[in-house]
Amino acid sequence: MNSQLFDTDNIDIAWCPGCGNFSILNALKQALAELGIKPEELVLVSGIGQAAKIPHYFKTHVFNGLHGRALPPATAIKAVNPDLTVIAESGDGDMYGEGGNHLLHAIRRNPDITTIVHNNMVYGLTKGQASPTSQIGFRTPVQVKGVFENPFNPLAMAISMDASFVARVFAGDIAQTVEMFKKAISHKGYALVDVLQPCVSYNKVNTYQWFKEHTYYLEDSHDPLDRLKAFEKALEMEKFPLGVFYLNPSKKTFEENSGVYQENKIPLSRRKTERKEKLKALIHSKK
Amino acid sequence: MNKFKDDISIVLCGEAGQGIQTVERILTHVLKLSGFNVFATKEYMSRIRGGSNSTEIRVSSKKVSSLAQRIDILIPLSKSAIEHVKRRISPYTIIIGEKENIPEGFPVEKYRVIDVAFSKMASDIGGRVYSNIIGAGVISGLFKVKEEILRDYLKQHFSKKSEDIIQRNIEAVKKGYEIAEDLLNTERIEFDLQRDPRIRDEILINGAEAVGLGALAGGCNFISSYPMSPSTGVLVFLSQQMNDFEVLAEQAEDEISAINMAIGAWYAGGRAMVTTSGGGFSLMIEGLSLAGMLETPVVIHLAQRPGPATGLPTRTEQADLDLALYAGHGEFPRIILAPGKLEDGFYLTQRAFNLADKYQVPVFVLTDQYFIDSYYNIPALEVDKTTIDSHIIKTDKNYQRYRLTENGISPRGIPGHGEGLVVVDSDEHDEEGHITEDLELRTQMVNKRLKKLESIKKEVLAPELIGNKNYKNLVIGWGSTYHVVKESLEGLKREDTSFLHFKQVYPLHPETERFLQKTEKAILVENNATAQLGKLIKLNTGLEIENKILKYNGLAFTVEEVRSNLEKYL
Numbered sequence: 028m029n030s031q032l033f034d035t036d037n038i039d040i041a042w043c044p045g046c047g048n049f050s051i052l053n054a055l056k057q058a059l060a061e062l063g064i065k066p067e068e069l070v071l072v073s074g075i076g077q078a079a080k081i082p083h084y085f086k087t088h089v090f091n092g093l094h095g096r097a098l099p100p101a102t103a104i105k106a107v108n109p110d111l112t113v114i115a116e117s118g119d120g121d122m123y124g125e126g127g128n129h130l131l132h133a134i135r136r137n138p139d140i141t142t143i144v145h146n147n148m149v150y151g152l153t154k155g156q157a158s159p160t161s162q163i164g165f166r167t168p169v170q171v172k173g174v175f176e177n178p179f180n181p182l183a184m185a186i187s188m189d190a191s192f193v194a195r196v197f198a199g200d201i202a203q204t205v206e207m208f209k210k211a212i213s214h215k216g217y218a219l220v221d222v223l224q225p226c227v228s229y230n231k232v233n234t235y236q237w238f239k240e241h242t243y244y245l246e247d248s249h250d251p252l253d254r255l256k257a258f259e260k261a262l263e264m265e266k267f268p269l270g271v272f273y274l275n276p277s278k279k280t281f282e283e284n285s286g287v288y289q290e291n292k293i294p295l296s297r298r299k300t301e302r303k304e305k306l307k308a309l310i311h312s313k314k
Numbered sequence: 315m316n317k318f319k320d321d322i323s324i325v326l327c328g329e330a331g332q333g334i335q336t337v338e339r340i341l342t343h344v345l346k347l348s349g350f351n352v353f354a355t356k357e358y359m360s361r362i363r364g365g366s367n368s369t370e371i372r373v374s375s376k377k378v379s380s381l382a383q384r385i386d387i388l389i390p391l392s393k394s395a396i397e398h399v400k401r402r403i404s405p406y407t408i409i410i411g412e413k414e415n416i417p418e419g420f421p422v423e424k425y426r427v428i429d430v431a432f433s434k435m436a437s438d439i440g441g442r443v444y445s446n447i448i449g450a451g452v453i454s455g456l457f458k459v460k461e462e463i464l465r466d467y468l469k470q471h472f473s474k475k476s477e478d479i480i481q482r483n484i485e486a487v488k489k490g491y492e493i494a495e496d497l498l499n500t501e502r503i504e505f506d507l508q509r510d511p512r513i514r515d516e517i518l519i520n521g522a523e524a525v526g527l528g529a530l531a532g533g534c535n536f537i538s539s540y541p542m543s544p545s546t547g548v549l550v551f552l553s554q555q556m557n558d559f560e561v562l563a564e565q566a567e568d569e570i571s572a573i574n575m576a577i578g579a580w581y582a583g584g585r586a587m588v589t590t591s592g593g594g595f596s597l598m599i600e601g602l603s604l605a606g607m608l609e610t611p612v613v614i615h616l617a618q619r620p621g622p623a624t625g626l627p628t629r630t631e632q633a634d635l636d637l638a639l640y641a642g643h644g645e646f647p648r649i650i651l652a653p654g655k656l657e658d659g660f661y662l663t664q665r666a667f668n669l670a671d672k673y674q675v676p677v678f679v680l681t682d683q684y685f686i687d688s689y690y691n692i693p694a695l696e697v698d699k700t701t702i703d704s705h706i707i708k709t710d711k712n713y714q715r716y717r718l719t720e721n722g723i724s725p726r727g728i729p730g731h732g733e734g735l736v737v738v739d740s741d742e743h744d745e746e747g748h749i750t751e752d753l754e755l756r757t758q759m760v761n762k763r764l765k766k767l768e769s770i771k772k773e774v775l776a777p778e779l780i781g782n783k784n785y786k787n788l789v790i791g792w793g794s795t796y797h798v799v800k801e802s803l804e805g806l807k808r809e810d811t812s813f814l815h816f817k818q819v820y821p822l823h824p825e826t827e828r829f830l831q832k833t834e835k836a837i838l839v840e841n842n843a844t845a846q847l848g849k850l851i852k853l854n855t856g857l858e859i860e861n862k863i864l865k866y867n868g869l870a871f872t873v874e875e876v877r878s879n880l881e882k883y884l
């Protein structure tokens with residue numbers, strides 16, 4: 028499978044050498060190529076941050092919106108044209124901080140999109156402040172005495188809300204990351220993938236080595252349909268489990284529930300509905 | 315003998331939850347079906363039960379479509395009703411109500427108070443709920459509406475209710491007619507009104523419906539919004555059209571999400587709008603700026619209410635013109651339309667979709683609570699005069715979303731239609747849409763975006779001049795004050811005074827300056843405290859309008875009020 032399909036020419040990548048974003052970029056290209064998705068069928072939606080620049084290093088349709096606001100347009104794009112594969116991708120600050128409310132409600136709506144969060148436990152683009160997932164004690168020029176807020180637990184939150192696909196990977200393991208992206212993108216319904224990603228410039232605590240030592244793969248016996256067990260696993264913060272925590276394949280998607288696709292499967296974007304007669308009748312009914 | 319001629323103002327006043335709105339609906343419809351012109355508007359408190367709310371219904375021979383101060387018939391439905399509207403009643407007002415609702419110490423001898431034991435009669439029929447229907451019967455009877463028109467309307471209105479309930483309603487109607495008959499004889503009241511059978515074929519809609527119908531005519535197939543008075547009616551209206559018109563209606567988690575969804579929907583090939591009010595729009599502002607940068611169309615219905623902050627949630631004001639005009643960081647073009655007539659609500663909202671698509675800019679439909687909640691009969695809207703103009707192109711392999719063009723408009727493609735890739739970015743971007751910090755290109759992109767304003771200016775809607783072309787005095791207004799100013803001036807009968815009404819407030823029409831230069835005196839009428847259109851006119855023409863009639867207590871202007879204020883200046 029040719030992941031070069033998604034390569035762009037002469038780009039000037041704004042990431043630091045050694046950044047975890049590179050492996051996520053390559054893994055995603057690989058996963059899409061293996062799934063046989065073509066650039067014209069894919070929309071990458073992102074917010075703002077270093078991670079959120081990823082669509083610019085891709086040859087595909089791009090909607091690079093506002094900081095924290097990738098999910099609302101991603102939801103709408105999928106609803107207007109369900110033929111497209113839609114992936115919303117940003118950093119942990121963007122998705123879990125600025126855009127936290129949208130994440131909760133995206134899970135409730137369950138659009139058939141995938142969210143990939145580059146979780147480096149720090150704000151990269153704004154040069155090293157704490158993020159919602161920074162560990163307690165993490166010092167920055169702003170959090171001078173170290174972070175004291177409890178880190179946000181995206182997986183536990185998503186499972187508690189019965190999200191339809193909840194997973195975590197470590198960007199240091201490319202092969203697993205590719206596999207996980209493939210699963211998430213093929214999953215019907217809302218999929219959240221939290222990607223642990225080292226930030227070589229601003230996070231000297233949660234390094235490649237640290238993540239290697241503080242992660243492990245969920246046992247083969249883990250049953251992702253067991254919500255309570257998944258929740259229990261999600262609460263483990265000493266050593267982060269990796270893999271698919273939770274699945275609820277039975278949920279209807281936002282597009283299915285929206286009411287506009289019940290009878291007519293043609294995407295809204297391509298519908299040429301003749302409205303005039305209906306509109307006249309509606310106006311007439313106001314007599 | 316009390317004779318009312320040609321124009322009668324009826325006010326129902328009571329607590330929230332007493333069913334005033336139901337009576338208003340019933341009455342306006344049956345009066346219209348009988349060939350009378352009707353106009354209704356309400357003022358209400360921000361609560362679900364209690365308080366004092368009132369509805370005015372004007373019934374007339376000639377069309378009138380504005381709020382009157384005067385009350386000819388008052389139906390007080392609660393103890394506090396008379397106090398609530400006391401400034402509007404006069405010795406000519408007929409007050410029809412039950413004793414309990416006439417406050418102690420009220421000088422009944424000075425007024426015409428007719429005691430009708432609505433509650434008692436209603437209880438006899440089957441419960442207090444029927445007192446409203448008896449009331450509707452009385453009014454219909456006074457206007458000599460054929461009893462079966464009211465009966466048929468109620469049967470239709472209550473079609474989902476049991477036969478027993480329908481029967482009781484019909485009994486209540488009968489009772490009401492008997493009372494009316496009695497009043498017409500014993501109290502010697504007479505109504506002298508002309509009927510026009512053509513009115514029966516007219517439609518009766520409010521501002522929210524006009525905007526909603528306009529959205530449908532403009533091809534709207536996506537609405538994402540968060541409830542906020544007085545804008546919610548449009549969301550409700552479009553949600554109800556989900557099946558017939560295939561509109562995706564989503565209640566977003568907040569206004570930030572709402573506008574970002576709408577922008578996403580346009581990007582993918584939908585035609586989307588949001589409906590909101592000041593506070594909600596404030597949350598949308600970063601999104602507005604995004605639409606400016608992405609050059610993605612978006613239609614924003616902004617229904618104004620008094621601010622700052624939560625302000626007066628259920629009241630009216632025209633104080634968010636500045637907000638709509640200057641909202642959003644950075645510099646980008648926009649269009650602001652401000653309907654005056656209900657017809658404008660329809661045609662302008664429809665137009666908003668086409669303009670947004672053509673110029674790839676945010677387009678505002680700026681209304682207010684008074685516009686949204688008022689309704690009256692108008693000739694059926696002409697759907698055949700409307701079009702849904704799509705400016706989406708099929709892309710080719712070398713497609714560039716932000717190609718630099720002569721007029722600044724880059725052909726807009728959507729994902730999945732053609733071979734090209736559609737890249738949009740909230741960062742400054744190159745022609746392809748990718749992030750750039752090439753500062754020369756930045757300048758070109760700013761110029762390109764602003765350049766669109768030149769084309770936009772070529773199709774600005776001209777302000778409407780009502781009255782003589784050769785005027786000495788010019789009254790200036792915008793948006794929802796259209797009818798009230800027009801009617802006030804008609805009452806003044808001054809050949810030398812005309813009215814200039816703006817239904818597009820941005821960009822302002824280039825002729826604005828000429829209109830103003832021709833006049834000896836200009837008088838501005840605005841439902842706000844700082845004369846926001848006046849400021850905009852000054853900015854555009856350098857001309858300061860010194861005479862101002864401004865109102866900002868949360869209520870709409872009445873005809874009498876505008877007239878007496880104009881008299882001071884004329």
Ligand SMILES: Cc1ncc(C[n+]2csc(CCOP(=O)(O)OP(=O)(O)O)c2C)c(N)n1
Pocket residue numbers: 075076077078079094117118119120121122145147149150151152153158
């Ligand atoms: C409304 C708004 N607030 C703040 C910013 C500044 N800002 C840009 S990116 C960012 C956080 C970046 O952190 P993260 O989302 O974790 O992404 P990373 O750069 O670490 O990949 C912030 C605060 C902005 N662009 N917009």
